[in-house]
Amino acid sequence: MIEGQPSATAFRVAMRRAAHQLLDKPLIFEDPLALTIVGGDRGSVLARDELSRADSPGGETIRAFLAARSRFAEDRLAAAVARGVRHVVLLGAGLETFAYRNPFADKGVVVFEVDHPATQAWKRERLAATGIAVPDNVTFVPVDFATEHLDQKLLEAGLDPGVPAFFSWLGVAPYLTEAAILSTLGIIAARPGGGEVVFDYAESPEKLTLLQRLAFTTLAGRTASLGEPFVTFFRPDDLAGRLAALGFSSIEDRTGPDLGQIYLGGASALDRAAIGHVVAAIKTAATATAELDEPATAA
Template sequence: MEPGQPSRTAMSAAHARAVHQTADAPPVFPDPLAVRVAPAAAPGRAMPREVRLFMALRHRIAEDALAAAVAAGTRQAVLLGAGLDTFAHRNPHPGLRVFEVDHPDTQAWKRKRLADAGIPVPETVVHVPVDFAAGTLGAALADAGFTPGAPAFFAWLGVVPYLTRSAILATLRFVAGLDARTEIVFDYNLPPAELPAERRAVLAALAAAMAKAGEPWRSYFTPEKLARDLADAGFDAIEDLAWTACLERYGLDAALPDLFGGRIVRAVAD
């Protein structure tokens, strides 16, 4: 992202969630605030339906997992790379504090979007501006009032592919190393070599578009390697969902093509 500007991928993802509300009826991920805060799409940048649906599914899976965690006693959630995520502003769980972690420029942009849309910021929201080039997630959360000795849920959506493997593993070790039960949901991409030839072209086109926007994909994982990395980081239970499994979970058409090999993970450290 450019200095002083919000993440372009955050803008694109927000637009996808907004379009999903009307283009994919009924939406698998209902978000009544999405249309009010999302920026307009760039001309000529129509997103394939399956890519848009994957973005909706990762939010639905994360919020379903969070609801289960809250029912089990979790009272703090952390949105890593929150972008224009609206969960904190439609949070249905009384007593759940939501820590929104993002780059200061993206957070400033988001708060202006919310103000312009007339959407208030609830008292349960804590903004945690983090420039990872200058500070650490643990220190920033501690300064914001996060309680490391209490159960916590982390959502890390649309972020992992843009980070280096070392940065990803450092964050996973931090989450799993907290003093109470933690849970994290995130998405990642398969390596091109793991995909059929016809899908590699789609992945290459998407990767090229991200690089052109100045936010290139930097990491890919196989399920087997990621499972070992998660276990080494300290996670005890791992659920890794492929495209078809996500579709079947919510009664969607399992024949929809998997365009780029995106997968969604839920991992728990007790």
């Protein structure tokens, strides 16, 4: 990010979520606030420069992957809520709308939105400008990662580290250094209450065909020109090992084609999402682990 400015890619992602609601059938991910938060109707959204490539194969693929990763995250969240999780943390929330259409509010699910101060201030301006109400169960947590610590800021915001929490961290990791990614995952893993994290990452573009690499190079150039270049790539087996070393279990890693099979049941634009992955990993609560490790005693 450019210091003092909101994330430019956050707006592009929001625009593509809105375009998905208008252009793609069947929908992978339904978001009734996607159009509202970008401040547009069908005509104005489709006319914007950011969507001038909306009907290109590359644009369709990007929209499909962004929709699928959100669907995957919210499906995993629903399963976590069914297990009793009631605290949701959106890391790098951008213009994500989950907190304002929370289907689990009646179950006591609360949301902590974490983002860079400039991006979060911009989002709150957009919420006010577009008339999207902020529920009482939403807490904004501005964090400048250059000078502040995530775990401390969450504690100050009222998130008890001893309760399980669900972390959604989408569209952020590829722009961070490997050290920053693993540090954040380590903070999540260290929470004694345990929980789950869903995040996305990119494999090295070396595996791409020539045409796919040209498309990726174009996309990477656009994000770099916005001050948000791609920085880190992982090999799936290496990342799985690192997650396991941090204490995560039940690691589920899905590629674009995997998500296409799950949500569309066959060949789709997601087959061209060659290097994007979404991961879900669970960290068991420390108390539960301790109980399992304790030797049995005679009655």
